[in-house]
Amino acid sequence: MAVAADVVVAGGGVIGTAIAWRAALAGLDVVLVDPDVGDAASAVAAGMLAPVSEALFGEGALLAINLLAVQRFPSFAAELEDVTGHEVGLRREGTLAVAYDAGDLAALRRLTDFRRSAGLDAEELDRRACRGLEPFLTPDVHGGVVFAGDWSVDNRRYATALRVAMAAAKVRISRGRVTQARVAGGRVRGVGLADGTVIDSAAVVVAAGCWSGTVAGLPDPLRAAVRPVKGQLLRLRHPGRMPPVISHTIRATVRGADVYLVPRADGEVIVGATSEERGPDRTVTAGAVHDLLRDAMSVLPVTSELILAETCAGLRPGTPDNGPIVGGCGIDGLLLATGHYRNGILMSPVTADAIVAALTGHGAAAQWEPFTPQRFTAEQAGAGRSPAGDRAR
Ligand code: GLY
Numbered sequence: 001m002a003v004a005a006d007v008v009v010a011g012g013g014v015i016g017t018a019i020a021w022r023a024a025l026a027g028l029d030v031v032l033v034d035p036d037v038g039d040a041a042s043a044v045a046a047g048m049l050a051p052v053s054e055a056l057f058g059e060g061a062l063l064a065i066n067l068l069a070v071q072r073f074p075s076f077a078a079e080l081e082d083v084t085g086h087e088v089g090l091r092r093e094g095t096l097a098v099a100y101d102a103g104d105l106a107a108l109r110r111l112t113d114f115r116r117s118a119g120l121d122a123e124e125l126d127r128r129a130c131r132g133l134e135p136f137l138t139p140d141v142h143g144g145v146v147f148a149g150d151w152s153v154d155n156r157r158y159a160t161a162l163r164v165a166m167a168a169a170k171v172r173i174s175r176g177r178v179t180q181a182r183v184a185g186g187r188v189r190g191v192g193l194a195d196g197t198v199i200d201s202a203a204v205v206v207a208a209g210c211w212s213g214t215v216a217g218l219p220d221p222l223r224a225a226v227r228p229v230k231g232q233l234l235r236l237r238h239p240g241r242m243p244p245v246i247s248h249t250i251r252a253t254v255r256g257a258d259v260y261l262v263p264r265a266d267g268e269v270i271v272g273a274t275s276e277e278r279g280p281d282r283t284v285t286a287g288a289v290h291d292l293l294r295d296a297m298s299v300l301p302v303t304s305e306l307i308l309a310e311t312c313a314g315l316r317p318g319t320p321d322n323g324p325i326v327g328g329c330g331i332d333g334l335l336l337a338t339g340h341y342r343n344g345i346l347m348s349p350v351t352a353d354a355i356v357a358a359l360t361g362h363g364a365a366a367q368w369e370p371f372t373p374q375r376f377t378a379e380q381a382g383a384g385r386s387p388a389g390d391r392a393r
Helices: 014-025 060-084 102-117 127-133 155-168 209-214 286-299 301-305 344-359 366-371 374-380 388-392
Strands: 002-010 030-033 095-099 123-125 143-147 172-174 178-184 187-193 198-206 227-237 249-254 257-263 269-272 307-318 325-328 334-338
Touching: 002 014, 002 187, 014 030, 014 155, 014 334, 014 344, 030 198, 060 155, 060 344, 060 366, 095 102, 095 127, 102 143, 102 249, 123 127, 127 143, 155 344, 178 198, 198 344, 209 227, 209 307, 209 334, 227 286, 249 286, 257 286, 269 286, 286 301, 286 307, 325 344, 325 366, 334 344
Parallel strands: 002 030, 002 198, 030 172, 095 249, 198 334
Antiparallel strands: 095 143, 123 143, 178 187, 187 198, 227 269, 227 307, 249 257, 257 269, 325 334
16 A cells, blocks of 8 residues: 655654654645654653753753753643644743752752853752751751753643644554655655655654664664663652642652652652663663662652552663754665654654654754754765764763
């Protein structure tokens, strides 16, 4: 069976659906291909929009694109809510980072100094002020920092709204798996699916998260650039009789280990997350559940009263420099939107903007420049361009 479209988007997570929606709004005829639309890393995330509290030493370029992403998020979310009537649960209370012991406080201060040196807002609080903001915190907490610009969104509501918007914009959905980008004469001609279906198109966007490398036809260095990084997290539900236990996202360092707790409007609290190099394994382990609960209860003892409603594991699409891979790959019409690692929800609106700009012959924001696919293909050709993370150091 042959199908035709202007654009094929391979991947139905928040990156693929955001691109498909915006490309359809730009007047393009879009087919999105995914065997399980919505059942990917996007469903397992905590939905943190955290450019500042997740900024690490040496990741200046990533910080710049994440800051652009968080500025863009509210208008994108508002339009999505308007179009669909679905609330996405954007919360702007901010993030409180807390340190459990004296060593954790020293580490938090070093990171805070780095973030301030990058011009970011960070208000330091003593233990009393931390508990003033979040009364259920343990009295043992040693101090904290407020990152007012680090927000959150309900990732599952957001993903649902994107699917509704995409359908309303007449994006067609194919429940198959793209195995190949068909390339001839230096340009893409469409895709081939696992069941033999062929879709002809002038453009193909590979947005298949950690599976992006399974698409034949992409240059080999790009197929090798994305790997799965397992994250396990917990969803804790409120028994009903209690007031919400937190209102800010809390990021805690507990005896050197990081844990985060993200509140939802209905009282649910997401606790995450492990970061494991275990290939495509998505099993939930007793040890991870134990460690996450132990650390969460150390900083927020009331956690023990909540219902353990769900445990889950997802696969972040990691890259060698922790940066996304967004843009054309040197073959006409073949684009990538993958490798978003820890920031897929946050970066979905700006990624859609950048890809739709490329599809319609416009330029992307300057902050994308370090994250083109060419940083990997040019490296192999010996052109000497270094990965985004190295350049930012
Ligand atoms: N951004 C949170 C995580 O990757 O666990």
